[in-house]
Amino acid sequence: MIKQSDFFILLAVSVSFVLSAFLWFNGQREEGAFTALWVPSILCFGIYFKLTSLMARKS
Numbered sequence: 001m002i003k004q005s006d007f008f009i010l011l012a013v014s015v016s017f018v019l020s021a022f023l024w025f026n027g028q029r030e031e032g033a034f035t036a037l038w039v040p041s042i043l044c045f046g047i048y049f050k051l052t053s054l055m056a057r058k059s
Contacts, residue, residue: 009046013039 002010016038024032 005049006046009042012042013046016042 016035020032020035020039022032023029023035
């Protein structure tokens with residue numbers, strides 16, 4: 001089951017990935033590399049909030 005919050009996290013990751021690939025292949029390699037760093041950061045952010053909501057439900 002994908003919740004709405006999960007969908008928005010995955011949407012943000014997808015947009016970041018596409019933007020970084022676009023920048024990289026259009027010659028703006030530094031900007032593309034910087035934007036590519038957003039992907040794992042957004043995923044970690046999403047995982048953190050998913051775990052905190054699961055732990056809150058448990059207790």
